[in-house]
Amino acid sequence: MASYQEFIQQNEDRDGVRFSWNLWPSSRLEATRLVVPVSCLFTPLKERPDLPPVQYEPVLCSRANCKAVLNPLCQVDFRAKIWACNFCFQRNPFPPSYAGISEVNQPAELMPQFSTIEYIVQRGATAPLIFLYVVDTCLEEEDLQALKESLQMSLSLLPPNALVGLITFGRMVQVHELSCEGIAKSYVFRGTKDLSSKQIQEMLGLTKPAASAQQGRPVAPQDAAASCRFLQPVHRVDMNLTDLLGELQRDPWPVPQGKRPLRSTGVALTVAVGLLEGTFPNTGARVMLFIGGPPTQGPGMVVGDELKTPIRSWHDIQKDNARHLKKATKYYEAMANRSAVNGHCIDIYACALDQTGLLEMKCLSNLTGGHIVMGDSFNTSLFKQTFQRVFSKDLNGDFRMAFGGVLEIKTSREVKVCGSIGPCVSLNSKGSCVSENEMGIGGTSQWKVCGLNPSTTLGIFFEVVNQHNAPVPQGGRGAIQFVTQYQHSNTQRRIRVTTIARNWADAQSQIQHIESSFDQEAAAVLMARLGVFRAESEEGPDVLRWLDRQLIRLCQKFGQFNKDDPTSFKLSESLSLYPQFMFHLRRSPFLQVFNNSPDESSYYRHHFVRQDLTQSLIMIQPILYSYSFHGPPEPVLLDSSSILPDRILLMDTFFQLVIYHGEDTLADTESTIAQWRKNFKQLLLAPLDDAQEILQTRFPMPRYIDTEHGGSQARFLLSKVNPSQTHNNLYAWGQETGAPILTDDVSLQVFMDHLKKLAVSSSA
């Protein structure tokens, strides 16, 4: 049998699934003792260029409350043309179209290599994709210009038949009509007045009053035109819209000294959501919000327009001093939920040096699967390229985005689903496979993910419900089916079905096996997600404490040690990295708010709960490459000891990409790096090239930092590395091993020492 490493890799490649445990304890009690729950990271739309979608519909189990999809795990009676559902054991006849089925002539969904299969559903009319730009005009001239150019450029990236709309806002909100000739029309809304969706539609003239219908005037043709006035196919309004964007001016209302510009972000979003709600419910649509500052008026305002009142900080929030926080959050949450119900996702592109209210607005993207991109200015490559990358295409020339996804999970009866953590909302579908124990967004077996892309990954948590005294039948396997229905970017409705199974193991007799089936990377990410999820509602220290406890318990469970002898503590290979992950997680911006603004925290967390495992791990523990004269580039420890004078370091934290040129200790001429500069230009370029490679593929594009020893930007590196040498451990002074970090943070070493001590402590 292949190693678990390979097994895990293979599973991930094929199904986009990483389980924390690849052998499942066979009873609830044992499962809870494993500390890390049975859970998985699931990437519903993992790119599978090798997987051609089949052009027919899935066959469903006929039991009303099951409806599981026929899959390779089902037992099939080829002669009787009957299959047994592996979840509910219902025996189902094959549909007539499967009449020719036999052992040698099996449909794809029965073949083991098709544990993940994608169906194209022909039902229903396909609606074009919709892109609604919501643009803040309270920007600096330069920013606005850059943004306009980006938007104009994006028109060429959109599918020609996609519908596009434009809303601009500042003090007022303007919905632009795109189909008009000769005169640019727009509907204007006051930026301070909350409007119901119905009011918005009335004001936009989208609803025909009953009265006019009674008068018997022909309304039908007008209706069609009316609903589309604001959302027009790109190919038709390309020129118009380009001009319109070109003429877009900064918000003309004067901003008095000492004031912020009045930004009606809240109303602009309401109008956008209301517009889509009224015209295209339940079709794939992206609201793309571009903001250059916080909402300063109307519903959803985050800060007043007085510059002397700064925008809320973590400190304010902890002191309950953030006046608008609760109200605004509630406002945006309500809007996010509405949008989610309609299947529309909301992106936020926030580019400003100060905060823009992402903390309050994050739910818009988090609940609808939209992107959040945070930058300093629209006039940076960070924004420009990231935005461009939103419209990137896969090998088939399709956009890497999908809409209106509904993920449904079916479990065999020993397992129940507790919840999910990711960019989704609950659809409140109660069923037999829903656990009462909620982890993340629970209480349902269906989630809506309005916006998906191939890397969107949900953390899904399960619970083994099998009672200890009811042993699982020999050779039985627990099975889980993920059914993801979504609208493909080419507007097809598709269903992707992934069915996986894992063996049961008796935790008492087979604890070794279970331990070796532990996927510490997945487990670290999943636990981190749980931690982040808690951090949203709990105090930071509580979360850390919880995390520590979990770690200690895990170490106690699986570590090998003599009681009260820390030095004897050992972890097996499959767990060896886990504490280190936890160490870095504790220091990560996902759980630490110190030094981060609330917006930044929200931004980091947003990405953390949606990226796939690899990226998530990078976020937890950034990777560090070292380039030296002496050999090929090599990954080095994320440790202060890696910061050496004659090295160039490349650190990837997911959000930042730092190139760090080591200290030039030997003055100008003799410096080794200086030498390189003269002689080995290519070598010098190596890290840059590598960085470029990452920059090319990463979404959102990371902040690229090229710095050197002593540079102010070096703090990005110094804050990440394990402070193994600090001003406190004096013995390190003067030695040429790495650079001391001026911090009071504990180093990994200290952390591990404590962990060991606690793990072996008999009193714990």
Next chain:
Amino acid sequence: MSQQGYVAAPPYSQAQPGMGGYQGGFGGGPAQPLYGHYGGPPQAFAAPPAGMMKSPVSSAAGMPPPPASNQYNPNVQQNGAHPQRYPAPQAASVYGQPLQSPYNSMASMAPPPAQQLTNQMSSMNLGNYAPGPMQSPPPPTSSVQQPFQTSPPQAMGQPQMSPGPQSPHMSPQMSPQQSPMSGPPMGGPPMGGPPMGGPPMGGPPMGGPPMGGPPMGGTPMGGPQMTGPPMAGMGRPFPGPPGPGGFQQPGPGAAGPPGYPQQAGQFGGNMAGHQPGMPGAFPGAPGGMAGPPQKKLDPDSIPSITQVIEDDQVKRGGQVYSTNIRGQIPPLVTTDFTVQDQGNASPRFMRCTTYSLPCTADLAKQCQVPLASIIKPLANLPENETPLYVVNHGETGPIRCNRCKAYMCPYMQFIDGGRRYQCGFCNCVNEVPVFYFQHLDHMGRRVDFYERPELSLGSYEFVATLDYCKNNKPPNPPAYIFMIDVSYNNIKSGLVKLICDELKNLLEHLPSEEGVEASAIKVGFVTYNKVLHFYNVKSALAQPQMMVVSDTAEMFVPLLDGFLVNYQDSRAVISNLLDQIPDMFADTNESETVFVPVIQAGVEAFKAAECSGKLFIFQSSMPTAEAPGKLKNRDDKKLVNTDKEKTLFQPQKGVYEQLSKECVAQGCCVDLFLFPNQYMDIATMADVPSHTGGSVYKYNNFQVETDGEHFLRDLRKDVQKSIGFDAIMRVRTSTGFRATEFFGAIHMNNTTDIEMAAVDCDKALTVEFKHDDTLSEETGAHMQCALLYTTINGQRRLRIHNLSLNCSSQLSELYKSCETDSLINFFSKSACRAILNQPLKTVREILVNQTAHMLACYRKNCASPSAASQLILPDAMKVFPVYINSLMKTAPLVGSTELSTDDRAHQRLLIMGMGVEETQLLLYPRLTPLHNMDVSIKTHPAPVRCSEERLTDSGMFLLENGHSMFLWLGQAIPPDLVQNIFNLPSLAHLQGNMCALPELDNPLSNKVRAIINDLIEKRPNSMKLHIVRQKDKPEMVFRQFLVEDKGLHGGASYMDFLCYVHREIRQLLT
């Protein structure tokens, strides 16, 4: 004001209660007791007077016909009974008859009216006659009484009209009357006379004043003319004592005659006597008076406005009027004269009801002549008069009295060698600022007297300093926003296209201050139906941008930059926009509109731009869409002639009131162009314009072909007229009196500051003064009107008008210095305001009473003793009754269900903003014969009196009152005339809807068109030319402008009214 003016009228205050009661009595049951009451004490007489009253009433009302008339049989039937019962009651007949005769003629002339008449008749019957019977029964205490009483009922029928009001006054005074009555038989008779038909009048062709007497003589006359019986009654009723007997005798003419001869003679005598009293005023009178009364009363004998106008024109026309004398009376408004400002404001700016104020409040109270000034602060001056000088005192600003804040003016007395000056208003002694110091000459006059306009002129302007500006910031130039209703109606009628096309030309000619080349006015555009569309027309744009605001509940302006632009800069974009607007909405089917949000949008726009300005709103329907200020149809003809009638004139909702305030605060003037096809609730919709110095134009059933040009002319005039914005005016007076009431298109936040969002060259406001104290004959009375405003170029200015008046303790001085045109302006405005709060009936009563009182007071105090039978009018007021009568026949005051509520409300609002010229013209239209003029003479032919009698079948007449214009064509008009004017073979070929004359190159056509164009040009409003043929249906409309005749919708003829007033006067005097 209304209350003050009317209710407070001291002499009447007592009478009034009685009046009300009295009227009621007539109207229905309740009256009876009162009636009885009156009858009680002075039984014989008391009752009779009542009767008398009524009859006059009827006549005044113009209500049809005294029962007696046969012609009206259908209607009269009910009445018929009465006449029978009181066959003798000549009294009734008396009044009725005079009425009838005119009436008859009417009928014959214009058959179509028949319908209306019948309607009126029937209504009368229902309403008024009923009571009649009741009253008739009164126990005849004396034989005399009976006849009188009988007469009343008949009158009753007619009272519908305004006349009612008069009776009240009468009643109280009845008792005094009695004695005279009984005493001099004569007195009685004369009374009767006037009603008659006024043959007596004939006597004094010119003077008119002595009128009263003659009527008596007329009585006999009437007899013959009238159908038999009633005639006899004519003279009688009044004659009371003597007459009665005679009258009772059914014998028609017989009864009357006896008394007459005597009377006639007496009249003659009286007349002569009077004349001395009336200095030269009644030259012709004596002769006329003397004339035997036998003939039908000659209409030429009663005072004629056209004559008065002509006389004044002859006397003072073409002359220079220097304003250097205190209390000097200016020429009539109709006279063509040149003003030279020598220390008092030109009458074009300020005109007073009298130029000699009574010294004491008591005197003022006694004579009842309102003391008022009509101020048209920005009046246009003819080209040959010097425009106002602008004085700039630099940063110190204008020099003002420390105490009363009056501005430096010729009435400041410099003393102490020029170091100090004494304020002419409050007498406070002020230091002269150092920079302003100047030595005095030997006369005590400053050496620089002639170099400083503020020392030597009546009117001038100061440049205002920042202290006089809002927020201490210099104002921005004003803006004009054009707000076009693009709902279905306006699109379909082609109006939108018309406006858009016109605007392109119009905007090239925006007004600017003299000497400034380019207009500083900014322009903006809004279209709207249920939602508003704003347009960004910034010059930098390639094409205009439209911004739709649907949130009408809370209006806001969606853009700042590019909404209000300089036309010259943005011409290309605006032109592009105006081309597109009609097409953009070409297939609209939106028929609902909003209104209040439209104005709010304008206010918001001005607020955002920090400027003042004017909104031009073009609206075709009542705002029924869901939005603030939504209106419901509340037109209810049933309210007409009830106490609730006033509600028809009151604005509908509080939101409009609030809006007016906001507009005024921001200096937002609203001009409304309405194109209604049905009721629109103008009372409400025009509320904002009427408080912001705006104008309301109305084009019923607008059609581009027929009304387009008319509307465009109005629009052009309106856009181009000179105007000031964001104005505050204050009228200061010297001690002893002060301004108490203000009428006009204004807003008053407190009792002294007149706020106007804008005031243009045609808007006048009327200010009434009351005494605080005794005025001194020596110093006279000064008034200073200071208007702070923003010019169309955005400069803040103070315009000062000063006027000094005489004061006199002699009432005769006052009467000599009266100005009828101004008086009538005051009465028009006060009546138009009063109808908001009082029943029309009351208002009309008050008008008549006050008229009678003013004249009676003259008679009593100023005229030399004469027979009571004589009607003696002060020369300066001799045509006053025509105007008052005409005023009561205007749409707002007439109380007829025939008139649309909107028209009435509209006219009411128009009057509120009118100047003296306009009210004069409105109340006495010019009727000009065109068929017999000499085409070679440059001047216009002289107008003739506004009476049907002046029309000739073969004639062609032009009638114009500043708002309507008619070309009347007689039935027998010569074909060559038709050919020359219309290029048609005969009248029959004339198209009904013609609204302009074809351009034909012949002298007559040229002349006629020149006259018409000249008038259209000259008047503040453009007029639509209606061409009416004699006996055509539209002629009815035309006829209602013949103000000397009986009103089409009610209202007495001039003659009847005069008689009635005479009787009132007599009663007051006795």
